Each structure stands twice: as C-alpha cells, then as structure tokens.
Amino acid sequence: MIATKGIPILLVVGLALASPAARAQSDPDLVGLFMEGCLPYVGNTAALRQWVTQTGLQPLNHEGQAAFLPGGNGVAYDASTQRARFVLLSGNDGTCSAVAEQAGRARVAAELESAFREAGIGFTMASDTPDPQERQILHRQYRASAGGRNWQVVVSGPDSGAQPIMITASEEPPPTNPQAPR
Numbered sequence: 001m002i003a004t005k006g007i008p009i010l011l012v013v014g015l016a017l018a019s020p021a022a023r024a025q026s027d028p029d030l031v032g033l034f035m036e037g038c039l040p041y042v043g044n045t046a047a048l049r050q051w052v053t054q055t056g057l058q059p060l061n062h063e064g065q066a067a068f069l070p071g072g073n074g075v076a077y078d079a080s081t082q083r084a085r086f087v088l089l090s091g092n093d094g095t096c097s098a099v100a101e102q103a104g105r106a107r108v109a110a111e112l113e114s115a116f117r118e119a120g121i122g123f124t125m126a127s128d129t130p131d132p133q134e135r136q137i138l139h140r141q142y143r144a145s146a147g148g149r150n151w152q153v154v155v156s157g158p159d160s161g162a163q164p165i166m167i168t169a170s171e172e173p174p175p176t177n178p179q180a181p182r
Contacts, residue, residue, distance in 0.1 A: 026084035026162075030100040031111040033079055034167045035119065037088050038096035042151055043171035048090050052077055057088060068099070095170045102162040109140050109155045112167065121146040123153075131156075143172070 037055075041048035057077040060068065064087075068076040074091040085101035100108075116123045123144040131137040142153040150172040157165035 026100045026103045027107040028111050029081060029084060030086060030098055030103050030108055030165060030167065031115050033086055033088060034098035035115050038098055038169050039151065042096050042169045043094040045090060045092060045094050048096055052088065052090065095168060097166050097168040099164065099166045101164055103165040104162055105138065105155060105157045105159050105165050108165050108167065112155060116144060
C-alpha cells in the first residue's frame, strides 16, 4: 500500500502555496481526481497508467518521485490544474492515491461521501484515527463497494485548516459469509 505518512512532503517538493480561492476549489477537485483517476483502476495498474497516458498527465521529476514514492514502488504524476496542485500516485501493488497540496480533510471526506452516494457506491466509515507515528495526521478509513468490487479508502491529513490531503484506495477481497451453504 502507498504510505500515507509524511504527507507534508508536498511542501518540501517545492509546490507553490495555493490562494484561498484555490483551496476552496481543491476539495471537490481532489475528490473528482480520485473518483475518475483512482477508483475505477484500483487493482489494475496497467489500466490506470494507460488512463494517465491518455489524459496527458506527466510523471514528476526524479526528486518528486523519490519524495512521494520512497523506494520507487510506483509512479507519481503531476495532476495539477490552474487552480491547485495535485499529484496522482500509481502504486505497483495496484493502489492509487490522489493528493492535494492544500485541502480540508473534513470537507474532502464530506465531498467523498457525497460522490460515493451519487455514484451508487455503498460505504461505511470504519475508523477515524491518528497516525501512530505522526499524531497530527488523521486517517479516516472507509469500506466501499459497488458492482462486485470492494475497496478500502482512506482520507489522510491534518484536521485543521488547509493542509496537504491524500485519498488512497486499495482493493479488498469480497467479504466472506461464514454461514453461507457450501
């Protein structure tokens, strides 16, 4: 899974600070990037990278790759718009993350829940806990499903103000029913 700790590295990479108007727009834009660029391709790295190529996203430079994906376990793409800075992370393990330089974690979670409902994706919030190593970063974990697919989705970032925020998805196996006849 793509690591969700160390999100403030976005600022170290040299991304410009967004204006207040851009921050207000980045919450739905981050969720839109995640819903369009990540969720359909979780578990299918080749299809995700084909989509990235078709949409014209470019890989970050070497320093950006190293900052977002230490150990080279995937590819980081610049998905920035004129309004805000975004990165799309394609993990070699089939995970996908959308990262905003500045967004509000609570607003992103609310936008994500709304997008799930609009797309007919069932979901439950499984937990909302601090990162064990970086206590200022919180992880809101969802279990989501639609069309026979199951995902674990995590919204990560500090809970105050406009901060770097990441939404990560990984595939989950279908739930087993121990009482089902064999």
